[in-house]
Amino acid sequence: MREKVKPEIKFEDIPGPEELELEKMPFEEYCRKIFDPKKTFEKPEALKGIRWLSCTMYIFTPHSVSNLAELGAECIKIEMPRVGDPMRHTSPFNEAYLYPLHDTRPLTGTGLGFMNANLNEYFITLDYHRPEAREIVYNLVRMSDGLTECYRPGTFYRWGIGYKQLMEINPRFIYVWGGGFGYGPKVFGGSYDILGQAQGGLASITGFHEDFGGHPVKHTNWVIDWYSGTMITVGILAALYWRRKTGLGTMIEFSQVHCSTRACGYGIPLYGRFGIVRQRWGNWDTQLCVHGIIRTGKSDYPDDPNPQLREEARYVMVSAFQDQDFRELCYVIGRPDLWEKYKTHKERLKPEAQMEIYGALEQWAADKTRSEVVEILTNAGLLAMPVMNDKEVYECQHFRERGTIRWIEDPIFGDVLVQGGFSVGMLSETPRRVRWVWRPVGADNIRVYHELLGYPISKIKEWYEKGII
Amino acid sequence: MTLTEIIWCKYCNTVNYLDPYTFWNWKGKVKCAGCDRVYYVHIIQGFYYEGPKEMPPGEPYDIMPLYADKPLDGYERFRPGTPGKTRPYTCLPREIYLGKADVVKFSIRGRPVRGWAPQPPSSGLAGSQGFKWDIEKLAPDVWKEYQVKLRKGEVREW
Numbered sequence: 085m086r087e088k089v090k091p092e093i094k095f096e097d098i099p100g101p102e103e104l105e106l107e108k109m110p111f112e113e114y115c116r117k118i119f120d121p122k123k124t125f126e127k128p129e130a131l132k133g134i135r136w137l138s139c140t141m142y143i144f145t146p147h148s149v150s151n152l153a154e155l156g157a158e159c160i161k162i163e164m165p166r167v168g169d170p171m172r173h174t175s176p177f178n179e180a181y182l183y184p185l186h187d188t189r190p191l192t193g194t195g196l197g198f199m200n201a202n203l204n205e206y207f208i209t210l211d212y213h214r215p216e217a218r219e220i221v222y223n224l225v226r227m228s229d230g231l232t233e234c235y236r237p238g239t240f241y242r243w244g245i246g247y248k249q250l251m252e253i254n255p256r257f258i259y260v261w262g263g264g265f266g267y268g269p270k271v272f273g274g275s276y277d278i279l280g281q282a283q284g285g286l287a288s289i290t291g292f293h294e295d296f297g298g299h300p301v302k303h304t305n306w307v308i309d310w311y312s313g314t315m316i317t318v319g320i321l322a323a324l325y326w327r328r329k330t331g332l333g334t335m336i337e338f339s340q341v342h343c344s345t346r347a348c349g350y351g352i353p354l355y356g357r358f359g360i361v362r363q364r365w366g367n368w369d370t371q372l373c374v375h376g377i378i379r380t381g382k383s384d385y386p387d388d389p390n391p392q393l394r395e396e397a398r399y400v401m402v403s404a405f406q407d408q409d410f411r412e413l414c415y416v417i418g419r420p421d422l423w424e425k426y427k428t429h430k431e432r433l434k435p436e437a438q439m440e441i442y443g444a445l446e447q448w449a450a451d452k453t454r455s456e457v458v459e460i461l462t463n464a465g466l467l468a469m470p471v472m473n474d475k476e477v478y479e480c481q482h483f484r485e486r487g488t489i490r491w492i493e494d495p496i497f498g499d500v501l502v503q504g505g506f507s508v509g510m511l512s513e514t515p516r517r518v519r520w521v522w523r524p525v526g527a528d529n530i531r532v533y534h535e536l537l538g539y540p541i542s543k544i545k546e547w548y549e550k551g552i553i
Numbered sequence: 554m555t556l557t558e559i560i561w562c563k564y565c566n567t568v569n570y571l572d573p574y575t576f577w578n579w580k581g582k583v584k585c586a587g588c589d590r591v592y593y594v595h596i597i598q599g600f601y602y603e604g605p606k607e608m609p610p611g612e613p614y615d616i617m618p619l620y621a622d623k624p625l626d627g628y629e630r631f632r633p634g635t636p637g638k639t640r641p642y643t644c645l646p647r648e649i650y651l652g653k654a655d656v657v658k659f660s661i662r663g664r665p666v667r668g669w670a671p672q673p674p675s676s677g678l679a680g681s682q683g684f685k686w687d688i689e690k691l692a693p694d695v696w697k698e699y700q701v702k703l704r705k706g707e708v709r710e711w
Binding site for chain 1: 578598599654655659660661662664665666667668669670671672674675676677678679680681682684685686688711
């Protein structure tokens with residue numbers, strides 16, 4: 085009798101788990117499936133189970149907690165009764181508010197400057213100065229994983245709620261002091277973003293050189309506040325991992341100023357090696373040419389009443405630093421002589437060469453709109469991109485599809501457009517999310533003091549009447 | 554060499570401010586805001602290389618000053634954007650940036666946003682708030698307006 089021959093089964097034909105099916109998809113389709121912004125709320129949250137206290141103000145330290153809240157941590161922001169974080173009152177030109185702030189202040193709202201620094205948090209009020217506050221903080225600390233504060237050095241210690249006191253209550257506690265300068269000779273210096281940019285060395289290399297009509301500038305947005313806050317979050321995640329291994333808490337001391345120094349790139353080691361102080365070159369690059377932003381002659385919105393569109397929508401980023409690209413660029417702008425003159429990259433990098441090349445580019449673009457310049461250069465196979473403004477970012481399909489820009493139906497404030505952290509470092513299994521942009525001052529007093537800590541309603545009423553909360 | 558912050562017209566005692574030309578490498582003709590005389594200047598790295606040199610009457614000019622004043626006449630001023638006298642200053646904030654909060658009831662895609670004050674008190678004990686804005690109850694006029702927008706198709710996805 086002949087032995088039955090088993091039909092050969094190829095490995096790829098075996099139906100596998102879903103992950104294997106996904107492997108067969110084209111990469112773009114695969115990414116769209118696993119990162120789909122519409123599926124965000126169907127997925128779990130990475131930091132669920134972590135409870136963090138935010139005794140913070142403005143952007144720098146609040147952002148460190150907001151990052152945790154976006155990833156699913158339960159974050160409780162503690163603010164001064166009836167007033168709240170000063171950042172609530174820092175709206176662009178006192179114009180853009182969401183109401184209400186608190187029922188006792190019906191004409192005051194929270195400014196849009198508060199946005200993205202306090203997402204998904206619960207908001208309670210507490211006046212730390214009052215003796216009754218200490219016990220309340222201790223009770224919160226017993227039930228929490230960590231705290232971020234931004235007060236002057238030793239303030240919380242003086243109030244009896246510093247790291248040394250709190251670690252005795254909860255040895256697993258992680259404590260962040262986000263000082264302006266941190267300890268050291270300048271320990272009492274408070275910091276703002278602009279001060280951080282100036283003191284840390286970043287402002288000295290930001291903006292055009294005086295030869296080109298410039299001087300040191302700060303970034304229009306508080307970029308070092310945002311960056312420093314994110315770096316604190318990195319420290320917190322490391323501390324959480326350390327605690328998982330050892331069971332012990334950590335104190336994180338964080339200087340905003342030093343974050344600015346870190347962002348200085350190669351400037352510091354350059355000085356260490358040669359004693360050379362890096363110069364400010366603005367949009368132009370000291371390593372690559374052509375690789376900068378040029379101004380074209382005509383705006384894409386010549387009749388718009390908003391000067392930001394009418395006057396400013398005329399800048400283009402151009403990159404053509406490799407020899408063949410630079411050659412193409414020179415021919416496109418009708419200046420083959422520049423190619424003949426600066427054939428090597430080394431020659432193009434010289435300041436005189438850059439001044440001539442960028443000058444020629446702007447001269448060529450003087451009778452063209454921004455779109456025309458981008459189109460001509462792109463068609464020639466060169467890299468060119470308009471310098472986009474908020475309106476154009478909003479209208480860009482790429483940002484919409486990835487969910488970088490989203491409309492949030494905030495449960496209290498209604499329709500709000502937000503740009504969150506969701507699309508920077510997307511997480512396929514545990515995506516970041518925005519549930520609400522913020523809540524009014526003290527909106528969660530009952531939820532936290534009564535439902536979480538178990539204080540009776542009568543006590544909470546008493547605190548409220550005395551102004552403790 | 555003189556710092557190129559100003560052109561002081563000796564005929565009409567007007568101080569013409571060229572900002573931000575102080576920082577620039579620039580040459581051209583500037584019209585005085587006070588008496589319409591034209592001056593030629595050549596600025597290199599923030600310093601006068603040449604001028605200010607008075608030009609013959611009727612000479613066409615390149616720019617007007619950003620603003621100007623007359624210190625000897627009690628600081629009479631020509632503010633930015635005075636027609637025929639000073640350049641328009643396109644960084645001027647909008648009128649609503651003058652300290653009065655703007656009232657907005659709908660976002661740019663036509664959906665309700667809580668952007669006006671005062672609003673009726675809506676919190677509970679110790680300032681606590683729920684997770685719902687009951688528009689129909691708390692802002693009936695906005696709710697009605699929203700229904701009209703919905704019917705007209707003025708509410709968009711983006």
